[in-house]
Amino acid sequence: MFRYIGLRIVKGGLTFLAAVTVTFLIVRLMPGDPTTAFLSDSMTAQDVQALSAALGLDKSLPEQYALFLRNLVHFELGQSFFLKQAVSAIIAPRLAWTLLLIGTSLFITLLIGIPLGVYTARHKGKWIDQIVSTMIVLGISIFIPLLAFVFVYVFSLELGLTPVGGAFTPDVEDSERIGDVVRHMLLPTATLVVVNLAQIVLYTRNSMLDVLKEDYIRTARAKGVNDRSVTWGHALRNAMIPTVTVTGLMLGRMVAGAVLTETVFSWPGVGSMIYEAVQKQDFPLLQGAFIVLAFSVILMTLVTDLVVAWLDPRIKLDAGIIR
Amino acid sequence: MTALLEIRGLKKYYGLKKGLFQKESRYVHALDGIDVDLLEGETLSVVGESGSGKSTLGRTIVRLEEPSGGEIRYQGRDVSSLRGAAAQALRQHIQMVFQDPYASLNPRLTVGHALAEPMLVHRKVAGRKAAREAVGELLGRVGLRPEMASSYPFAFSGGQRQRIGIARALSLKPKILICDEAVSALDVSVQSQILNLFNQLKKELDLTYLFITHDLSVVRYVSDRVMVMYLGQVVELAPRDAFFARRLHPYTRALISAAPAASTAPREARIILQGEIPDAIDPPSGCRFHTRCPNVMDACRHEEPQLREIEPGHHVRCHLYGNGR
């Protein structure tokens, strides 16, 4: 098992390296003057020189790459054009908000999605399954801004139940702060949950259906193990493996979903920061946001791989070929 | 008769990997020093249980597997390590018929396409019209109608599909056909039809067969000579009649006694072997059969017997014979 984990970590590291290298290349090799990505008119000549030197814009590409990597290791992501601060300082708090949102959404999605998938697999064909299946198809087709818009329109504007945007209300009593954030979080979380629920239910249901067909399930039933035990005990553990794997793959899509969701709800996370940075063409901020997001996604994928390793006895015992 | 194929010391080992970074340390000894000649115009049957290496032998001859050692000589030339155009040329001489008629034809290609393709690849025909005629002729030869060329495999029965497979193997006009359990997956009634087809084709086209099978009644029907394999080695090789009459090797005796015989004559006692086929990764010391042999002697445990010609044309690998006894 440890070899598997070690391999995963190496792969994660390589992925991250690939991601940041791609970022590096995109910014520097795109058509147009690469320097405009990092310099802007609002900087003084002195700033420009200092920045050029720091970024090594006058040096050759491989040297720039080395400099880029070295800066990365020191968490040095450059300076934002417009906010005149270090990118890393800007991103840190926003990352926290994004992780809060994604984390909560993921948790709720799995909490509802997995049992729902299991349930519909067991009751395949019955009306509840048909309804859920239809909703799945709709769910994977949803356009996030529309859903977010509808939520805001109905719950915030018409019904006045939830705030229109943001993550918190300033000047709120410390004792009320958590409740305040929770209220702000309701709609964005609901949006993300709806979108990702469909995927999780689809995968859980399908992999559950596959597992339930297997002979060892028939054996367990023939032995007289009660149905609920069969489903939740024997079948679920094995059916979970593809689900966990797909969660890992889904994380990239969740990030995309978060970008759109945060923008609509003005949630102060990295996603909406990307939107603002795009508006203002603040490339260092954009680049930094991407690197940070890539890192988070890769890290979370690694965690799901570890969960899979724990669940799958074949990996635990190093038995057989893994992938 | 001349030897079309001469096999000397043929070995095939499969390495067992234990993971991504560990080196292979153990080997499956699928073929461990095979010496045999395939004589022109004969049908040599190769018999054995699963794990004996008989399929591996066939696959190695047609280069689906690469030999780990030893020689294969075709018409006198060593062909065991040919590459590129030379290997392609050899394909026109040695072909294979496969076991499962339901899996040996590409379901997405029409029969005509599957038959014409090898001929076009090897430039045996030029142009579509010539190809179509050649395909029609091939189909006729195996007892099918030329119109069937435009159908897909799913439209045919197992026996018909096997005929198509045979036609395909013959499309390059080979001299040798390796038949790897070619009738084992067919219903018994169909088996006899296909066996008759094999015999007929052999006469019409001057073919030489290496017939791999586990079914002794088939062996009795088609063979000129019989070869028995056990755990990667040849243990007996004899002309057919001598093989069944003399039954020299103890393993041969057990095999023949286990074969069902449709007869009302009193059954001979079945020889039931103890134990199971040992691991091909760590074959037993001395004679590989000694762990299950009813006639086992002391020497068998320590000394590996050689393949000896006991009577003209009859070779056995067993301490019961030869060794000056």
Place this chain on the structure above:
Amino acid sequence: MRDIGFVESFSKHRLGMIGLTGIVIIVALGVFGPMVVAYPVGYNEAMPLAAPAREHWLGTDGLGLNLIDEIIWGARTSLFISLTAVAVATCIGVPLGLVSGYFRGRIGGLIDSVIEIAMTIPTLPLMILISAISGPSVGTVAVVIGVFSWPTLARIVRNSTLKLASLPYIEAAIVLGIPRRTIMFKHILLNAVGPALVDLTIIMATAVLTEAGLSYLGLGDPNAWSWGSILQNAFRAGHQFHAWWLIVFPSLAIMFFVVSFNLLGLGINETLNPKRD
């Protein structure tokens, strides 16, 4: 085998047929619509932000242009984007998947690792970065989406190839001396099409969603009418709350496209692997 009956079996799958119908409608709109309807351009003083009425069934936008025209031209754009994305993904993903699945050993494993790494990189932020730097254009977006979709396709093709490569009819082709390239790109590919086709429908659906998302974020092509750009204009100008048709209809168009392709994919998938008890 049963694949010749594929068309027949598929036609019995209700949801799949619904999806197919939807696609036919979209194609008709996108291909023939623009021949009938003029390209919406300029400024129509008469009727900005008019609600749906008889003169303009779906209403008009902030410039007074007919929404239905915009949606029809948007259909063409959506088809262009999704087909381009599919073409790019196929050209990269299918050969890589075939090679990786056929040559298992080291080459196969190496390509597979590349696929896996490519799959893990979060794509939307990267696409935003690219679009922001290179300037918005429908062509760029389409190609970029294709470039981000190939890993999944390659994986699927690889998995199919792995299963197929050890089948007897492939071994027969080898023994017959059929060249490797032909084996991969004819013998195996013909049989690996099924699951790949399903993924292609997903790529098309995702392409349109992604383009819409990018447009919404302001990175859409201002010179091309796309459903996303209609939304972008509406949100930008703040029309969303009093001109609901500007939000609803393009969004419905997007969903219609996406749902149709997803249903088609579902239909193909279930026709290929019936999950009957």
